Amino acid sequence: MALEDAKTQVDQAFTRADPRGLSFENAFGGATSFLRRRYTKDLTGVDVAVTGIPFDQAVTHRPGTRFGPRAIREASSLQAFDAPYGWGYDPLSLLNVADYGDMPFDYANIRDVPARITAHIGAIMDAGAAPITLGGDHFITLPILRAMAERHGPVALIQFDAHSDTWVDDDPDRIDHGTFLYKAIRQGLVDPAACVSVGIRTDNPDTLGVTILDAPSVHQDGVQATLERIRAVVGDRPTYVTFDIDALDPAFAPGTGTPVWGGLASWQAAALLRGLAGINMIGGDVVEVSPPYDTTGATAIAGSHVAFELIALYGWNRRG
Template sequence: MALEDAKSQVDTAFTCPERRGLSYENVFGGAASFLRRSYSKDLTGVDLAVTGVPFDQAVTNRTGTRLGPRAIREASLLQPCDPPYGWGYDPLSELDVVDYGDLAFDYAKTADFPATLRAHIGGILDAGAGSLVLGGDHSITLPILQAHAERFGPLRVIQFDAHSDLWQDDDFDRIDHGTFMYKAVRQGLVDAAHSVQVGIRTVVEDCQGFQVIDAPEVHRTGPEATARRIKEIVGEGPCYLTFDIDALDPAFAPGTGTPVWGGLASWQAAAILRGLAGITLTGGDVVEVSPPFDTTGATAIAAAHVAMDILCLYGWTRRRAG
């Protein structure tokens, strides 16, 4: 495909015969799959499956993140015409990536949701693909970590966030986006000594063994030094990356449920993510995009770029190993 093909391309999420390659379909038209990848439930030979989890029943403030996956997909349509800037390779041409669609669940049976999501991600991993999840509130990361830990063992986690989500909650039947990481540590899913939280700017009494690079430290030392420190902490073991969009300052990502001032600038986040090339990523997610509070679409655009960079990180190590 080439740029001149734009005049004949439409609905390539359903009509494109190839999984690989750039897309030149008009940004403003057609079916809005993530990065114009093909919608597919067939994971045979797939490297990475992108899936949406439209769940926001565990938030503590503003709702709306159930609409996040749809908004991130639409915002991603700005990107598939060109290789991602600064990476030096084109993951859309080198990897088989599909849009696996959204998780199906009964919204009226909230207690059943975690097991449903865990099985959904487990199915993707069992098929030999990695998972890239579009949220949804941050509580969804706990069942995702459970599915990953079943296959990879305790994970080294890189968490970009304004909040640690480590507030103590020993009622493991509760579903709460502010306590899920505490439960992940308590359940043995996370190798906290080799895990790090980046962009933090709220108080928690016990970091549960996590290393913390708070937002003021990122501002003071810069993104390159931050990326180097993250890589030193996580080392070479299997790693999961979760990116709460409120890690960004509200000036760059206003459309989220619990915004906190003093956060990362979008250029800082981009530089840090690119500086992480080489980590052994098993999967990742971007969460907490709330379109009702995202009047310009800037938050969804930022989230789509984060998701693209997670895709790039996932492919980076594999293209060199292959």
């Protein structure tokens, strides 16, 4: 059936009639929506809206994540043929997943961006869809969390990252990808007692009460023990999952702005995301994919896999 479909399917981003199901369009051709889902601004009946926020004016080192959403979409064309391995179900057949496109903004009016992000994500949620966001740098998670907290109150957070992102930043006008969690805690968007950061391997003396499961502990204790600790922290609270691609070791994801050695292997990240099945997930993002430093495309591939895993994680509790 797949081979027959491949003869007729083209530009599924615009031509697919059924929002559910796999796609067998040639991976090397066609319009590159995420997983060949239909581009649409009509979220009626949509369960998951994938959206890009190509913003990278908050980086501290190497820029380029503005090209991340485009690269992740292109890499995802390799994944549209099959259900994600290891889940035991097909989220693309269960869920109506749409590509909502990128958020428009004026790149020269940086201070306007945070409110735009909050409104953009809020509109997706108010339409009844869960947002899965492709970044962009990690600053974008702060205004996303504002939209979450406006509808759920302070949420639980699972952060995959090389950096804690809790460095002191009390200037309300600063836009910085390294302080998003500090501000989210100070502004009451997340409950630090229900926040856990996985893969950390940079020093920051004040973690503001966030549970730190650093990369060495994941390597030493193993995936199962790590999952047990994550679950104990977030419980059944509404939980947002943010995945900074630099949580992965640079051997697996070199195309990022602030790479740090000693990180998670891709198999560990996959096992951790799948092992979280059953949490009360309300949305997620993958950020900091920087194509200019991704010479082989490996980082974009990793980012597309993470985004697909987040969709599968969201769909787990919604199976029949």
